[in-house]
Amino acid sequence: MNRLAQESSPYLLQHAHNPVDWYPWGPEALQKAQQENKPILVSIGYSACHWCHVMERESFENEQVAQVMNQHFVCIKVDREERPDVDAIYMDAVQAMGVQGGWPLNVFLMPDAKPFYGLTYLPPRQWVNLLTSVRSAFNEHPDQLADSAEGFARHLNMSVSEQYYLTDTTPKFSQELLDTMYQKLADSFDSVKGGPRKAPKFPMPSIYGFLLRYYHVTQNEEALNHLQRTLDFMALGGIYDQIGGGFARYSVDDQWFAPHFEKMLYDNGQLLTLYSEAYSLTQRSLYQKTVFQTIDFLKRELTSPDGGFYSALDADSEGVEGKFYTWTTPELQTVLGDDFNWFSELYHIAPEGNWEEHDGVGRNILHRVVSDEDFARQQGLTQAELAEKLTTTHQKLMAVRDTRIRPGLDDKILCSWNGLMLKGLVTAYRVFGEASFLELAEQNARFIQEKLTRSETGQLWHSYKTGVNGAPGVASITAYLEDYAAVIDGYLALYQATFKEAYLREADRLTRYTLDHFWDEEDHLFFFTDQAGETLIARKKEVFDNVIPASNSMMAHNLYTLSLLLEQPVEGLPAYTALLDAMMGRVQSLLQQNAEYLTHWAALYAMRVKPTAEIALVGPDVHQFRREIDQRFYPNKVLAGTETESLLPLLENRTAINGQTAIYVCYNRACQLPVTSVEAAFNNLEK
Secondary structure, three states, rough: HHHHHHOOOOHHOOOOOOOOEEEEHHHHHHHHHHHHHOOOEEEOOOOOOHHHHHHHHHOOOHHHHHHHHHHHOEEEEEEOOHHHHHHHHHHHHHOOOOOOOOOOOOEEEEEOEEEEEEOOOOHHHHHHHHHHHHHHHHOOHHHHHHHHHHHHHHHOOOOHHHHEEEEEOOOOOHHHHHHHHHHHHHEEEEEEEEEEEEOOOOOOHHHHHHHHHHHHOOOOHHHHHHHHHHHHHHHHHOOOOOOOEEEEEEEEEOOOOEEEEEEEEHHHHHHHHHHHHHHHOOHHHHHHHHHHHHHHHHHHHEOOOOOOOOOOOOOOOOOOOOOOEEEHHHHHHHHHHHHHHHHHOOOOOOOOOOOOOOOOOEOOOOOOOOOOOHHHHOOOOOOHHHHHHHHHHHHHHHHHOOOOOOOOOEEEHHHHHHHHHHHHHHHHHHHHHHHHHHHHHHHHHHHHHHHHHOOOOOOEEEEEEOOOOOOOOEEEEEEEEEHHHHHHHHHHHHHHOOHHHHHHHHHHHHHHHHHHHOEEEEEEEEEEOOOOOOOOOOOOOOOOOOOOHHOOOOOOHHHHHHHHHHOOOOOOOHHHHHHHHHHHHHHHHHHHHHHOOOOOHHHHHHHHHHOOOEEEEEEOOHHHHHHHHHHHOOOOEEEEEEEOOOOOOOOOOOOOOOOOEEEEEEOOOOEOOOOOOHHHHHHHOOO
């Protein structure tokens, strides 16, 4: 066993028995490199990463390869999910070298941790050749490598404003610019299967969150059609676990057919939000079914006894990608009997398999192209009859699948991803009114408050590992901006779902902590790392939205919501609004040029093209009225409510009307006359 045996990360523990003399990231390894004047090899991955496993089997478990690595390098293993700060620095460096990024990410550093070369997966022979070449270059041309590393370090330390020529600008919110953003995005749409016209296809929830808000502002039918096309094919495709629920990380093809089978918490949390919001607009039963089934999967397979959510399920089981989720045709015939024929037609089962072979037998990925409604009509069944058949067959297949060797579980609990899941559960509750969703959300909120929050300082922890055999769980790693941003967003949603002001106050407290410890007054953006955290060779900012929105764009959304719920104008300009406008002004030129990479920013921009409705509810029926309001699609709103009275700015001095619950619809703190029905309130909104 090597030093990784003392770590809690499942990914690091996977490498604890390698013959490579791995170190975790930390001062011991960095000091050793300087004392022995050795180059550093940093290898970065995550537990559900298929090619990380392949490289481990081929190279890191190989005694001869490990001997070369140990002799010439200080070898450091990093879990990118535990240390996104380290991953971001060296991923940026590798991309600056002109190399396509990905994982496993293998980066060579000088002893002072500055990078000079990097790449992703290599087969063992090429890997050994590269190790030999790098060591020779380090011995024979150290000054040249040092100069190169210094250049990359300077690049890494450029501010966002320097790198992208950003200046202070007063943000201008116009329909014209919003249409420009949409059109740049629409140029890449796949008009047949949805998503982008390329492979692989990632879900990218922030893109479709933007389309929902763009449609709300413009009523552009093309945007709505692409949204529905994408969500339909994702929910029917192989990227979605048709039997057990939950989405895989991405589809390797352009049809949403063949997934890379790992299931990540961050995808499923965001997709709960997306499908719930889309249902409130479209009322498509497929979206409701997807949300409910995905939450069942999360409760069954990713919920810890402490109330937190685990990070991921591996793509592989028994060393084979997708084996747990796929089926041979004889298996299906045996399990389903008389139901096989219609089932095979619905799920496109091929006699020889529709996907890869394993042990000489073709396997099938279950996927569909038609809805329940259409298939029932084709089969001459009622929807209720088809639903009963699907329930029966799915239960049979799940019973068989549950006997298989399961994919590996990454059981670390990440603060940011739990925040994304909290928001997803709350949104599902607000749209569907299912009480169990709120119970699960509040259980998760308690977990974050009790296990990941330092109550005396308002600081968060990034990672938590549940204790075993009665031992207490352990929280570790100073939280990143992503953690604060996602948890604040979850709390703000939870306040608007319950009107429990403690959630709103905690969101405000965490926001103030970020302003004290992450805000860069010069760039008008937040750093990714806490100023109280570990000092690395660069302190980065996250601006571009990806599979998870950038932590800065999430914070911009949070500042906007907090400004509407909490601020009283001071000398005409609330503090949160001033900060938000500085952020939006800073990125406005990027939005004009590259909106396809800033879609969460663009969603906020869409909400500011027209005034946001501030809806205050006061009286005995606030919760019933809130339920009725939330069941309708109206994303450009914030809600505040109380049964009696409150000192919150939106509620202060507002009362019920003759004992009846009053609804105040306000814009920029100016309120219309109160009404006593949701229908009347929506009439006011439509005006």
